[in-house]
Amino acid sequence: MLTACLIAAALAAGVTGAWSPCGFSMVETLAPHGYARRLRTSLAACCTFALGALAGGLLTFGGLALAGAALGAGGPAALGAAAVVAVAAAGAEARGMRIAPQVRRQVPEAWRRRLPVPLAAAGYGVLLGLGFTTFVLSFAVWALAGASVALGDPALGVAMGLAFGAGRALPVIGLAPFAGTDRGSRVTAAMCERPAILLGLRRLDAVALAACAVALGTAPA
Amino acid sequence: MSGELIIVWLAPAAILLAAAALKAADRTGTAVALAGYGVPGRLAAPAWGALIGLESALAAGLAAGLADAAYAAGAVLAGFLVVQVIALAHGGAGAPCGCFGPSGRLSRVAAARTALLAAWCAVLPILGPGPELPLGLSAAAAASVVVLAAGRRSAPAGALEVDGEGPAVGEPSPLAAWFATEGEVRLALFTSRGCSLCAKVAPAADALGAEGVAVRRFDEVEDTDAWTTARVPGAPFAVALDRDGVVLAKGTVNDGRQLASILAAARSRRPAASSRRAFLGRTGGAVAGAAGAGMVGAVIRPGEAEAYHFCGHIYSTDSCPHPTGLPRIDRRGLPLRARDGRRVDDLGRLIDAFGAPVDEGGAPLTDLEDRPLPPAPRTPVCKATGRSYGIPVRTDGAWYRCCQGNVRKLVDCCSPHPRRINGDRSLKGYCYDDRKVFCVMYFQSSVPC
Numbered sequence: 001m002l003t004a005c006l007i008a009a010a011l012a013a014g015v016t017g018a019w020s021p022c023g024f025s026m027v028e029t030l031a032p033h034g035y036a037r038r039l040r041t042s043l044a045a046c047c048t049f050a051l052g053a054l055a056g057g058l059l060t061f062g063g064l065a066l067a068g069a070a071l072g073a074g075g076p077a078a079l080g081a082a083a084v085v086a087v088a089a090a091g092a093e094a095r096g097m098r099i100a101p102q103v104r105r106q107v108p109e110a111w112r113r114r115l116p117v118p119l120a121a122a123g124y125g126v127l128l129g130l131g132f133t134t135f136v137l138s139f140a141v142w143a144l145a146g147a148s149v150a151l152g153d154p155a156l157g158v159a160m161g162l163a164f165g166a167g168r169a170l171p172v173i174g175l176a177p178f179a180g181t182d183r184g185s186r187v188t189a190a191m192c193e194r195p196a197i198l199l200g201l202r203r204l205d206a207v208a209l210a211a212c213a214v215a216l217g218t219a220p221a
Numbered sequence: 222m223s224g225e226l227i228i229v230w231l232a233p234a235a236i237l238l239a240a241a242a243l244k245a246a247d248r249t250g251t252a253v254a255l256a257g258y259g260v261p262g263r264l265a266a267p268a269w270g271a272l273i274g275l276e277s278a279l280a281a282g283l284a285a286g287l288a289d290a291a292y293a294a295g296a297v298l299a300g301f302l303v304v305q306v307i308a309l310a311h312g313g314a315g316a317p318c319g320c321f322g323p324s325g326r327l328s329r330v331a332a333a334r335t336a337l338l339a340a341w342c343a344v345l346p347i348l349g350p351g352p353e354l355p356l357g358l359s360a361a362a363a364a365s366v367v368v369l370a371a372g373r374r375s376a377p378a379g380a381l382e383v384d385g386e387g388p389a390v391g392e393p394s395p396l397a398a399w400f401a402t403e404g405e406v407r408l409a410l411f412t413s414r415g416c417s418l419c420a421k422v423a424p425a426a427d428a429l430g431a432e433g434v435a436v437r438r439f440d441e442v443e444d445t446d447a448w449t450t451a452r453v454p455g456a457p458f459a460v461a462l463d464r465d466g467v468v469l470a471k472g473t474v475n476d477g478r479q480l481a482s483i484l485a486a487a488r489s490r491r492p493a494a495s496s497r498r499a500f501l502g503r504t505g506g507a508v509a510g511a512a513g514a515g516m517v518g519a520v521i522r523p524g525e526a527e528a529y530h531f532c533g534h535i536y537s538t539d540s541c542p543h544p545t546g547l548p549r550i551d552r553r554g555l556p557l558r559a560r561d562g563r564r565v566d567d568l569g570r571l572i573d574a575f576g577a578p579v580d581e582g583g584a585p586l587t588d589l590e591d592r593p594l595p596p597a598p599r600t601p602v603c604k605a606t607g608r609s610y611g612i613p614v615r616t617d618g619a620w621y622r623c624c625q626g627n628v629r630k631l632v633d634c635c636s637p638h639p640r641r642i643n644g645d646r647s648l649k650g651y652c653y654d655d656r657k658v659f660c661v662m663y664f665q666s667s668v669p670c
Contacts, residue, residue, distance in 0.1 A: 021621040024628060130369075133369055135670055
């Protein structure tokens with residue numbers, strides 16, 4: 001139950017990250033009409049971006065879990081604290097509150113001009129997958145980081161990291177190949193212009209976090 | 222294994238990793254330092270990469286507790302020590318050290334520090350076994366630290382001085398009349414409400430004022446005349462004047478260091494201002510040279526202008542002509558009124574869903590006989606710009622930034638034309654193929670950030 005909740009929350013948090021300056025920029029960058037310039041390059045860049053995002057997520061959450069293990073986490077106090085953080089984050093997500101603390105940084109724009117696009121995409125993927133190197137669009141990222149440390153379970157950290165990386169990659173690689181088409185433009189415009197979509201996703205994050213909080217609170221130490 | 226022993230092993234690993242990360246964050250500074258050691262410019266980039274790779278690999282090895290890594294680190298640091306001693310013997314004291322980023326200087330203390338670190342690493346295996354972190358994990362951690370550092374881009378120390386933006390350097394400016402106080406150098410700072418960079422620069426301006434510099438702030442709304450007179454491209458922008466009101470330096474600034482660079486440039490140029498010809502010869506039109514002592518460079522070449530962002534965009538490129546001013550567009554590139562995102566036609570009138578002109582309340586605009594006014598065309602802003610300037614244009618790439626609390630898409634109107642709309646040499650920006658930025662537009666999203 002706890003594993004499933006955390007993986008679901010990580011996936012949802014990753015998807016929510018697409019609504020960030022970097023997430024939108026990635027769609028533009030990897031699109032065939034964008035810097036990739038052709039579909040084949042675009043698809044290759046999507047692959048490297050996804051791999052980078054998975055690696056980044058794995059590094060962050062796997063690393064945090066290892067740190068937790070090294071610190072001797074996993075006790076009832078740690079789990080309780082993680083549950084409290086998850087509840088607070090769920091409340092903030094449900095209300096669509098502005099993220100704080102916010103990481104006001106973006107990936108380097110120049111990479112897409114100076115490097116082969118698939119290579120730049122891999123680097124972008126890593127930075128987005130790391131989660132805390134660019135704008136954070138969900139409180140779930142902070143809460144899940146806390147949970148990773150509190151649980152101190154490297155295998156679970158890796159699973160959360162992969163889920164988060166997959167979440168960050170999916171909207172981008174799902175949209176980028178079609179970004180130049182009418183449908184792609186409409187979808188991107190809807191993402192930009194309809195706050196209800198983002199709010200809906202954040203409420204989904206909230207539900208997942210609430211479930212995580214329950215699972216954390218009832219997990220055996 | 223004791224905690225003390227872990228720290229004894231991890232501390233030099235952290236130092237080496239910090240050295241690698243600081244080098245990764247400042248390629249130019251490291252290249253300058255390497256040149257001081259006799260590394261030719263063409264080898265600077267590979268040497269920079271090799272040093273980062275070597276130091277981060279040694280850091281990872283130490284973190285994994287490898288005795289071989291400790292011996293190797295000792296040997297490498299001993300090599301660094303030899304190089305430093307040779308450079309010192311050749312009078313290199315005070316030159317950039319390149320040890321920990323751009324700020325360190327070559328000195329006997331720096332050499333002693335290297336010697337200490339070399340000895341420390343060499344004796345680690347004798348002291349006891351190191352932390353047995355998996356090598357893959359420590360290598361991945363070291364690599365991610367270096368990647369993060371490489372992605373970090375520090376702002377240049379100098380202001381951006383571009384010909385055609387602001388008052389002409391070396392010419393008298395009416396701005397002097399706005400100053401109530403005299404001074405050898407007077408500093409005009411142009412700011413705007415809602416401009417977060419202005420809020421960041423303002424305390425630095427106040428500090429300069431407290432140091433005796435005559436500083437006067439000009440708000441975009443309250444001091445429109447001064448803005449127009451000075452041809453300010455946008456805030457924050459600073460102009461330094463001498464006692465006679467002659468412009469000594471100017472430029473776009475993003476922080477206190479860059480503001481101070483304007484003052485440093487002005488002071489370094491001031492003695493030559495007595496000979497206007499000599500002064501203009503030094504400033505040389507579009508780009509002025511490096512500034513006074515202590516400054517890395519008081520002004521930045523236009524090619525480096527990407528470092529200066531107006532809400533994330535190349536700041537020195539003007540907006541595309543737009544019927545209502547600021548170049549806000551919808552997803553199809555059609556004009557929107559900046560302040561509320563309502564649709565406007567090519568005449569700048571609000572329009573309804575059918576393109577008919579309406580008033581603020583949405584009622585149709587009518588003529589004197591109460592007949593509805595006919596619709597006007599509504600042309601994509603970039604396309605209208607191309608028509609207006611008689612050049613081929615195309616909307617190419619874009620990049621999203623967080624501007625005033627919302628995600629904003631910054632869009633370039635691109636052209637093969639070699640000049641930007643403001644007359645300066647065009648920059649690549651977000652354009653594809655052989656096109657470069659002619660002017661800029663933006664699409665405002667409702668996504669908070």
